[in-house]
Amino acid sequence: xxxTTQPISMDxxxxxxxxxxxxxxxxxxxxxxxxxxxxxSQGPRFIIQGYKTKVTNEVASLFIPADRKSxxxxxxxxxxxxxxxxxxxxxxxxxxxxxxxxxxxxxGTQLKVEL
Amino acid sequence: DVKVTQSSRYLVKRTGEKVFLECVQDMDxxxxxxxxxxxxxxLRLIYFSYDVxxxxxxxxxxxxxxxxxxxxxxxxxxxSASTNQTSMxxxxxxxxxxxxxxxxxGQGTRLTVV
Numbered sequence: 001x002x003x004t005t006q007p008i009s010m011d012x013x014x015x016x017x018x019x020x021x022x023x024x025x026x027x028x029x030x031x032x033x034x035x036x037x038x039x040x041s042q043g044p045r046f047i048i049q050g051y052k053t054k055v056t057n058e059v060a061s062l063f064i065p066a067d068r069k070s071x072x073x074x075x076x077x078x079x080x081x082x083x084x085x086x087x088x089x090x091x092x093x094x095x096x097x098x099x100x101x102x103x104x105x106x107x108g109t110q111l112k113v114e115l
Numbered sequence: 116d117v118k119v120t121q122s123s124r125y126l127v128k129r130t131g132e133k134v135f136l137e138c139v140q141d142m143d144x145x146x147x148x149x150x151x152x153x154x155x156x157x158l159r160l161i162y163f164s165y166d167v168x169x170x171x172x173x174x175x176x177x178x179x180x181x182x183x184x185x186x187x188x189x190x191x192x193x194x195s196a197s198t199n200q201t202s203m204x205x206x207x208x209x210x211x212x213x214x215x216x217x218x219x220x221g222q223g224t225r226l227t228v229v
Binding site for chain 2: 032034036041042043044045046049087089091102103104105106107108
């Protein structure tokens, strides 16, 4: 399974765009890139998933370069409520049995948004 | 509304006790996971199951076992609780869909072993 590396923490101010980059040099051909958000005392929540190029939903955008060795989660105009830990995961989608289903989190990036 | 429910939000157990943490999902998902979360260590995978009666070790299975007798229920068992198993335990489930990586998490069980 591809390991991921992301910054331990980031600080921002309300209204700014925040970009969190994740490195995954050993990503496999059938791996997807997924980002989760976790607030204190809650379980992680799925934000966005992508395979290549750019994906956008109502919450965030995910930019994936052609070599797929990194990805960037972009949060537009953050607010105080975006203060959370953000996890980058790399792995196969749920179609495989056994090890293909393993869902491995790292330590995440603590984003702190201030006024 | 999809749901993963963990049986307890807070639990206090004594050293040496056998502890059962229960997780139930109502989404008919094949895959279920147990994690523990400790400050500075992120989420660490203990065990996961990809079908009824099927299980695989995660990254830190020592001191734990699991049971998946029914599709909707995945139990984590601490055979003899120890203080170093004091932690937040999170259960998750995920569909076996080749195009979908989204997992759904429960609210967590904060276990204290004294």
